[in-house]
Amino acid sequence: MSSTPVIDVERLNVTYGDFHAVKDLSFRVERGELYALLGTNGAGKTSTLETVEGHRTATSGTVRVFGQSPRDRRAVRPRMGIMLQDSGFSPDLTVKESVRLIGQLTQRADTVERVLGVVNLTRKAGTKVSQLSGGEKRRLDFATAVYGAPELIFLDEPTTGLDIQSRDDLWDTVDKLREDGSTVVLTTHYLEEAQQRADRIGLMHKGAFYREGTVSELTQTLPSVIRFSLAAPAPALPLEARRESEGTFLIETFGLQKDLHTLLRWAQDHAVELRRLEAGPTRLDDVFRALGTD
Numbered sequence: 001m002s003s004t005p006v007i008d009v010e011r012l013n014v015t016y017g018d019f020h021a022v023k024d025l026s027f028r029v030e031r032g033e034l035y036a037l038l039g040t041n042g043a044g045k046t047s048t049l050e051t052v053e054g055h056r057t058a059t060s061g062t063v064r065v066f067g068q069s070p071r072d073r074r075a076v077r078p079r080m081g082i083m084l085q086d087s088g089f090s091p092d093l094t095v096k097e098s099v100r101l102i103g104q105l106t107q108r109a110d111t112v113e114r115v116l117g118v119v120n121l122t123r124k125a126g127t128k129v130s131q132l133s134g135g136e137k138r139r140l141d142f143a144t145a146v147y148g149a150p151e152l153i154f155l156d157e158p159t160t161g162l163d164i165q166s167r168d169d170l171w172d173t174v175d176k177l178r179e180d181g182s183t184v185v186l187t188t189h190y191l192e193e194a195q196q197r198a199d200r201i202g203l204m205h206k207g208a209f210y211r212e213g214t215v216s217e218l219t220q221t222l223p224s225v226i227r228f229s230l231a232a233p234a235p236a237l238p239l240e241a242r243r244e245s246e247g248t249f250l251i252e253t254f255g256l257q258k259d260l261h262t263l264l265r266w267a268q269d270h271a272v273e274l275r276r277l278e279a280g281p282t283r284l285d286d287v288f289r290a291l292g293t294d
């Protein structure tokens, strides 16, 4: 049974004066998916998301959220929770007052106490926003996304500034929301996070998708990598390798097993110690690095 995608973007263009920030971008996010929108600085992620969230009008193209225009705020807005990079809560309000305000603004059914518990700020309920630590403020930002367990959640750099425990807690909460059917759109500069969590990734560069698909679709068109460093001067390497930094070498290969075998035999034959040896599929970090040298 096919259903309307939660987000359906067709040939979106966003321009600022004569600067073309988003170029003919098309993508869909299906119900229950975690979709990560990633990209280099200035790629057009924020411009795209602001349009999908209804904060910006497309220069051209169609954007549908739950089959409706996101500019129809009354219909769409109550169904989406948005965690911004900074929600801009008034510094004089307490945490509890801020969460109550979220409830009034979103008009979703929930209780302040439950949301405080979910974002682990119950003990800070009476504290003023101005007195929260960076990580606590981030958890309060998260409350805007989870209040009333909305069907669609936008997380903009959600874990920046969070310690590991808070990070794990945030992802546990997101997992629970997804189990209950929420759809999640994530932007992050922590590529590992996207690689581990996303069902699909849109990788933007200069206003368009450089790649779009599942993590394995994204990486399988790229060579595998072997990385190592040499403890001491060694004879000529048996394979073509690129020097990365401080004696670290990188070999790109479409024949990982064979080339790894060649390298290990060479090391054994010449009594060479390969330090910090790593071999495996290309990681998203490598894809980004390649974009940087475009």
Ligand SMILES: Nc1ncnc2c1ncn2[C@@H]1O[C@H](COP(=O)(O)OP(=O)(O)OP(=O)(O)O)[C@@H](O)[C@H]1O
Binding pocket: 016, 019, 021, 039, 040, 041, 042, 043, 044, 045, 046, 047, 048
């Ligand atoms: N209001 C604006 N007026 C003019 N140019 C803008 C405006 N907003 C964004 N831009 C430009 O459009 C391009 C895309 O910006 P956008 O913020 O969408 O990128 P981004 O992918 O979110 O970048 P980052 O990862 O650096 O936050 C950038 O070159 C930016 O300078």
